Amino acid sequence: MTEFFLMDGHGAYVWSAYGITLAVLILNVRLARAKHRSALQRARELAAQAEAPRKQPTVRRLQ
């Protein structure tokens, strides 16, 4: 088992390559999800704004 992780002295190179690639994959999944979620949240806020009854007068006074 130890032999497998040492990779004949090349373990540090092989495992860092696989480790960084895995980390980048996970990061990309999270980034894509975060973007999707924040966009939906923004859309929800916009929808709530549009639904809220307007209290301000629609005609603004000139200043």
Added chain:
Amino acid sequence: MKLPRWFHQLGSPPYVYRLADRLCPWLGWLGVSLLVVGAYWGLVIAPPDYQQGESYRIIYIHPQTAYIGMMSYVVMAIAAGIGYVWRLKLAHAVAVSAAPIGAWFTFCALFTGAVWGRPTWGTYWQWGDPRIMFEALLLFLFLGYLALRGAFDERDKADRVTAILAVVGVVNIPIVHYSVEWWNSIHQGPTILRAGGPAMTNDMLAPFLIMVAAFTLTFYWLLLRRLQGEIVEREGDARWIRELVGAGTP
């Protein structure tokens, strides 16, 4: 010429959004499963290389990440070009979604190449080596594209200006690909797509190709998920988005 209906539907944001919802579970699960199978096969089952020993196992992720980086660029450039010529907003959304994914995979290709170069060539990095330099240029094209976008407040303007950069930069793709044949490079030549067939035995070729498929599926999964976020962001308060987020229509 009459184009089929599904072709026109690909220009419709709500249609593409729902299509992505249907495709993503398949792409995601298949991609991740193949990544696990390919990595196990490549790291554990495949025999060591007769020259490079164990360090060669990076071949199951390095060419794949490099290829995904290049494919991201081609997808970005084609989408940006379509968006520019036909003023199709959805195409620009695809281009924007591909850029960060491409940048990350190109970074992976450079990193895995460096840690493969150390035990194989005796160096992490070789200034002036054509393959390494043009691959680094690819990363800077992605970063330049994203930085240029950030310089505009107006999205339409950003779309149009960055589309030009994306399309012009595509000349770098064949250069990256053929750099090991056109110039003397410390980088090894093609292993799979070469005259006389792949220079690999089948017990190495199988995990190699599984990883190619795995990264490709994963890339399209990430692209579609990013595209969904981009569509929602761009469509803003369109009626179908309001229905999507569960708000009733006034």
